[in-house]
Amino acid sequence: MTYNKSVFCHTVKFLVLRKFLLRFWLFFIFIVVFSWTFFYGIGNWDLLGELPSTQQLENPKFFQASEIYSADGKLIGTYYTENRINVEYKDIPSSLVNALIATEDKRFYNHSGVDFQGVGRAVAGVFVGGKGGGSTITQQLAKMLFTNTGQHGVIVRVTQKLKEWVMATRIESLYTKEEILTMYFNQFDFLHSAVGVYNASRVYFGKNLKDLTIEECATLVSMFKSPVRYNPMKHSEENHRCINRRNTVMKLMQNADFISQAEFDSLKIIPLKVAEMDISGGSEYAAYFRENIRGFMKKWAKKNDYNLYTDGLKIYTSIDSKMQKAAEKAMIRHLQKELQPVFEREWKNRKNGPFDFLTGNAEQEKKKLKDILYVAMRRSGRYNNTYYKRKYLLKSYDEYKKLKVPYTVIKDSLAKYKDVLHEVEFDLKLLKRKDTLKYFEKDLLDIYQEKFDDVLSKYEDYQEEAGDLKEEANEAYEVYQELLKPFDDSMKIVFNKKVKMDIFSWKKGRTITKTMSPLDSIYYHKKFLRAGMLSVDATTGYVKSWVGGINYKHFKYDHIHAKRQVGSAFKPFVYAAAIEHGMDPSTVIMNKEVTFHKGEYGIPESWTPANSGAKNLEYELITLKTGLAKSINWIAAGLTKKLGVYTAVEFAKRFGLKGTIQPVPSICLGTADVSLWEMVGAYTAFTNKGERFEPVTLLRIEDKNGKVLFETTPKKFKVLSESTASQMLELMEGNTTRFKDNGKTIQGTGYRLRTNKPYGGFANSVKISGKTGTTQNSSDGWYMGITNNIVTGVWVGCEDRSAHFRNGALGQGANMALPVWGYYMKEVLAILKN
Numbered sequence: 001m002t003y004n005k006s007v008f009c010h011t012v013k014f015l016v017l018r019k020f021l022l023r024f025w026l027f028f029i030f031i032v033v034f035s036w037t038f039f040y041g042i043g044n045w046d047l048l049g050e051l052p053s054t055q056q057l058e059n060p061k062f063f064q065a066s067e068i069y070s071a072d073g074k075l076i077g078t079y080y081t082e083n084r085i086n087v088e089y090k091d092i093p094s095s096l097v098n099a100l101i102a103t104e105d106k107r108f109y110n111h112s113g114v115d116f117q118g119v120g121r122a123v124a125g126v127f128v129g130g131k132g133g134g135s136t137i138t139q140q141l142a143k144m145l146f147t148n149t150g151q152h153g154v155i156v157r158v159t160q161k162l163k164e165w166v167m168a169t170r171i172e173s174l175y176t177k178e179e180i181l182t183m184y185f186n187q188f189d190f191l192h193s194a195v196g197v198y199n200a201s202r203v204y205f206g207k208n209l210k211d212l213t214i215e216e217c218a219t220l221v222s223m224f225k226s227p228v229r230y231n232p233m234k235h236s237e238e239n240h241r242c243i244n245r246r247n248t249v250m251k252l253m254q255n256a257d258f259i260s261q262a263e264f265d266s267l268k269i270i271p272l273k274v275a276e277m278d279i280s281g282g283s284e285y286a287a288y289f290r291e292n293i294r295g296f297m298k299k300w301a302k303k304n305d306y307n308l309y310t311d312g313l314k315i316y317t318s319i320d321s322k323m324q325k326a327a328e329k330a331m332i333r334h335l336q337k338e339l340q341p342v343f344e345r346e347w348k349n350r351k352n353g354p355f356d357f358l359t360g361n362a363e364q365e366k367k368k369l370k371d372i373l374y375v376a377m378r379r380s381g382r383y384n385n386t387y388y389k390r391k392y393l394l395k396s397y398d399e400y401k402k403l404k405v406p407y408t409v410i411k412d413s414l415a416k417y418k419d420v421l422h423e424v425e426f427d428l429k430l431l432k433r434k435d436t437l438k439y440f441e442k443d444l445l446d447i448y449q450e451k452f453d454d455v456l457s458k459y460e461d462y463q464e465e466a467g468d469l470k471e472e473a474n475e476a477y478e479v480y481q482e483l484l485k486p487f488d489d490s491m492k493i494v495f496n497k498k499v500k501m502d503i504f505s506w507k508k509g510r511t512i513t514k515t516m517s518p519l520d521s522i523y524y525h526k527k528f529l530r531a532g533m534l535s536v537d538a539t540t541g542y543v544k545s546w547v548g549g550i551n552y553k554h555f556k557y558d559h560i561h562a563k564r565q566v567g568s569a570f571k572p573f574v575y576a577a578a579i580e581h582g583m584d585p586s587t588v589i590m591n592k593e594v595t596f597h598k599g600e601y602g603i604p605e606s607w608t609p610a611n612s613g614a615k616n617l618e619y620e621l622i623t624l625k626t627g628l629a630k631s632i633n634w635i636a637a638g639l640t641k642k643l644g645v646y647t648a649v650e651f652a653k654r655f656g657l658k659g660t661i662q663p664v665p666s667i668c669l670g671t672a673d674v675s676l677w678e679m680v681g682a683y684t685a686f687t688n689k690g691e692r693f694e695p696v697t698l699l700r701i702e703d704k705n706g707k708v709l710f711e712t713t714p715k716k717f718k719v720l721s722e723s724t725a726s727q728m729l730e731l732m733e734g735n736t737t738r739f740k741d742n743g744k745t746i747q748g749t750g751y752r753l754r755t756n757k758p759y760g761g762f763a764n765s766v767k768i769s770g771k772t773g774t775t776q777n778s779s780d781g782w783y784m785g786i787t788n789n790i791v792t793g794v795w796v797g798c799e800d801r802s803a804h805f806r807n808g809a810l811g812q813g814a815n816m817a818l819p820v821w822g823y824y825m826k827e828v829l830a831i832l833k834n
Contacts (some may be wrong), residue, residue: 027090028616047649062186064085065195066297066310068290071699074321077290079297081309083279084195086186086704087209088179095214096197098258099221103249105137106256109177113138135164138180138225143301144187161242178712190220191227195278204232214259215267218249228507232274238779243272268355286324286550288558289697293317296698300710312704318696322831328824331531334759335550336506339796339816340529346806347527354527354803356830358543376522376589377495378488386494390487391501393577396480410466417459422663424452424468426646429499455699495519504528504554511553520616525554525800532559533820534695535792535828536678538684541693541714544790545824549700559795563659563673567771567813568631569651569793570670571780573687575628575731577641577651579724585625585731587740591617597666601645607665609633612774612808617744628746629734631772633669640668654719655682656692670773680793681785682719685729686769689787690720732769732786736762750783759822766829772818778811779804783818787825794820 065080077083107115115136117432130334135143142164146602155788171180190200197220199330205216212220222230222245247268256307293315294308300310347353355372359367377383387393496517497520503521518522528550535545548558578587595608611618614630627635642649645663652661652672661672677695685692694715701710720728735748747771753760762768766787773782779801796806796816805811 007184014684027565030141035579039094039687062312062797063310066311066313068293068307068315069318070317070319070321070324071544072321076286076317076319076324077283078279079294080193080310082189082195083193083199084186085198086196086312087182087198089182089207092182092197093212093217095218095258096209096212098183098256099214099217099249099253100137100181100224102115102252102256103221103257104140105430106252110139111136112777113170113172113409114314121138124785130574131770135226135297135642137184138170138171139164140167140676141180141184141187144184156647186405187426188224189227192233192470193278197253199279202275202279203277204274206277207209212644214253214263215246215250217251217271218267219272220562221247222249226236232272233276239272240257247274255792265619268605284552285328285554286319286546288560289317289319289546291556292546292548292558293561293698297701300701303676306703306709307569314702314704314706315708316699316702318537318540318699318833319546320544323545324357324829326827326831327533327547327824330820330827331533331547331550333823335529335531335796340506342810343529343805344527353579354798354805355800356803356804356806358777360453362533364709368802372802373522374492376526377491377519380456380518380522382518383491386491387487393480393487393600396483399646400473400480401478403469403476407466407469407473410462410469414459414462414466419660420455421452421459422646423650424448424455426644437779457810492519495522504551510551526803528555528798529561529796529816530555530557530799531794531817531820532676533792533794533824534680535559535757535790535824536680536684536693536695538687538693538786539680539790541684541696541716542699543695543697545792546697556800559676561615561675562800563675564780564797565671565677565775566674567670567773567775567780567782568636568673569771569784569813570674570680570745571631571636571668572732572771573651573655573657573682573726574639574648574654574668575624576686576720576724576728577647578624579727579731580651580720581643581647585623585727585734587624588621589624589627589635591620591627591632591634591640591802593623593634594641596637596641603664608665609637613749621742623741625731625734626746627740628731628771629739629746631749636668637665640665642833655683655685656694656717656719656796670775676793676795679782680791681693683784683786683791683793684723685719686732687789687791688725689722690718691716692719727770729767729786732771733767735770735772736768737764747811750785750818757819757822759819759826761826762822770821772813772817774808774812777801777804781813781816782813783813785819785821788829790828792820792821792824 017198044133060208062078063082063084064086065078065083067075067085068077068079070076099783105115113136161466168749175183186196186198188197188200189195190197190203192203194200194203198209200223201207201212201216201222204220207216207468218240219232221649222242223232225245230242232239232242234242250259250264250267252257259267260741297308297313297315301311343354348754351362352365353368355365355369359365359368373703430440450678498515498517498520500513500515501518501521502511503516503527504510509794530549531547533545533547534543535544546560548560566649579585589612594607595606596603596831598604598606611633612631614632617626617630617632618634622635624635626632645665649661651677652667657674659673661667664671681692684695694717696712696714698710698712700708700712702708719725734746735750736746736753737746738751738754740746748770750768750770753762753770754764755761768785768787770783770785772785774780780795780797782796794817805816807814
């Protein structure tokens with residue numbers, strides 16, 4: 001047989017090729033099977049570590065901030081762990097979507113989670129020095145959602161990348177492209193308390209998301225590469241880096257035909273402008289109000305199994321955003337620019353100023369000041385942070401508290417029984433004063449006497465029990481004090497050492513840094529006048545503005561619920577009682593001194609109140625309207641003498657004043673401690689046909705999907721007849737007008753609102769019913785004003801009652817509080833017109 005070399009060679013080649021192809025396909029099949037098994041193992045058998053379950057992928061955990069809205073729909077704050085407010089795809093500008101796709105994943109709509117072309121480019125780049133990442137938007141989302149920290153080491157990073165591929169493909173099978181983009185935009189942390197594009201648009205540009213321009217969208221997308229390196233809030237000298245990156249994003253948008261060459265050329269030269277808005281919760285806007293709402297919401301959320309900081313609740317409040325701004329502006333204008341400078345001038349170079357102890361003893365006054373400062377020291381965070389680390393002190397105090405709490409409960413019960421005793425005693429005296437009793441009144445006399453004896457017996461039993469508990473509590477307190485004293489002395493040393501600290505200043509920024517001792521800083525801050533203002537729509541009870549102090553960062557105590565002596569602002573309650581008992585604004589009464597004699601209402605000495613003004617009207621017949629307009633003490637005392645102290649107390653409680661109101665004659669001059677909250681709520685009755693509202697701040701709560709979880713029903717109480725309420729408004733109009741009485745021109749204590757003062761200028765056609773209030777030594781200045789059915793109360797004073805103006809004219813309510821009301825209401829009336 002002839003040997004054919006050519007055929008043999010071809011045969012060999014064919015066999016080799018067949019063998020190669022067989023091995024290739026076997027290898028290929030092996031790779032496919034292995035890869036499928038490998039990735040299946042990653043996804044289902046946790047081959048490279050645990051992956052999120054399908055349920056977790058379907059319900060990723062988004063910490064969503066709870067939002068607070070004003071009545072006019074403005075977002076006024078958030079409570080959050082991560083300050084995120086989620087948006088829907090339809091709310092995202094197309095330019096933002098286009099910028100993201102052009103920059104991060106131009107084949108986004110064509111792959112199923114992993115872009116193998118991009119992966120190949122990234123791998124090749126490792127060897128040839130090319131650029132370009134292989135992660136798709138879906139992979140980046142998987143990383144954001146389920147990877148907490150950056151991965152270190154080649155093996156760990158490769159493992160994580162493989163897991164991201166699996167998660168990305170599973171995410172793509174569960175969500176649409178639009179849903180993936182929406183989650184991505186909502187999840188990214190742009191820093192500066194801006195998680196998600198909704199908050200980023202507010203922080204960096206002060207805009208709603210839908211209002212962003214193309215170049216602003218590009219700026220946000222540029223931060224996806226690195227929110228630190230390309231953050232536009234960097235110093236201006238570094239902004240070229242942010243601009244260059246922004247322009248790169250827009251160039252990629254042009255390359256992808258999302259914008260034209262002409263658009264790119266015009267947009268790239270636009271300067272980078274940043275709003276730098278603070279949405280961290282540190283803003284002073286409505287700060288006291290937001291903190292008050294937080295207090296309620298924390299309790300509500302705990303009771304109803306919600307998390308205030310992560311569940312994305314929507315909290316709708318009664319606040320009017322424009323009125324709130326007007327209120328804060330008014331307070332700052334008067335306190336910063338007018339009142340505080342005068343206060344400081346009055347006390348300049350005076351020892352212990354602004355504390356006026358009125359003892360005449362320098363050593364005694366020095367000790368009093370030290371005592372005040374040390375009390376404040378013990379309330380400070382610096383002191384308590386150390387105190388609560390001393391377990392032996394906490395244990396000793398707990399032993400004392402076990403006895404103190406029941407003693408306090410019994411003491412409160414004693415006070416209530418005492419009030420009941422006074423009321424029953426008053427009813428008994430009324431009946432016993434009558435010369436003849438009707439048949440049913442004789443039965444009432446027996447019933448009241450029996451009730452009085454029963455209450456008196458219980459009162460005496462409680463007194464005995466309280467005495468025993470008090471003795472035990474005092475012994476435990478002495479033990480606690482023995483342990484506390486060495487610690488307290490050591491803290492006094494700490495508080496007298498100078499350190500660098502931030503303190504309040506009315507200068508721009510409200511904070512300055514100085515070196516001083518913590519004790520000196522306490523004294524420094526006590527020299528500032530404080531203030532509070534509350535404004536309520538009397539027809540609904542809705543709170544329209546709430547300013548609890550002059551600066552929340554430095555003075556966190558909210559004066560809306562703080563109780564202070566109310567002064568003459570209490571008198572309308574006495575006058576309302578008089579009108580309910582048959583008088584009217586034109587009723588004439590002799591303006592003469594009134595004496596409550598020793599023993600009357602249990603007073604130890606006889607008491608005759610003095611007048612602080614209107615001396616030209618003394619010993620003359622004047623109308624009730626004049627008496628209230630000039631705030632004459634003799635008239636208020638005379639009405640209280642005629643009606644009875646218990647009637648004055650009963651009317652005060654009817655108006656919603658809570659707490660203990662002692663049934664003593666001086667109540668007619670406002671010696672009771674009352675809060676702004678109570679006073680404003682009480683005054684709503686005058687302009688609301690005799691019905692008062694409990695002020696309302698919270699309207700409703702919704703979950704993140706809009707389901708209503710809670711709604712407020714305003715509480716309304718009948719206080720006066722409609723006729724009495726109308727006459728009271730007429731009476732209080734005298735506070736801000738001029739009118740004639742018995743041939744004399746009477747000018748109310750609030751008439752300066754009609755003058756050309758900066759806070760005045762109100763036309764006579766604007767009806768204002770009001771009342772000033774000034775307490776002893778000018779420690780507190782009040783103004784309560786009603787116009788357009790809006791009741792607004794203002795209080796001004798120092799933190800400590802012994803700190804105050806020396807000059808009574810400067811410290812009166814008409815000078816301290818009324819101007820704030822005037823500035824505020826001028827702006828509010830302008831708002832209501834528009």
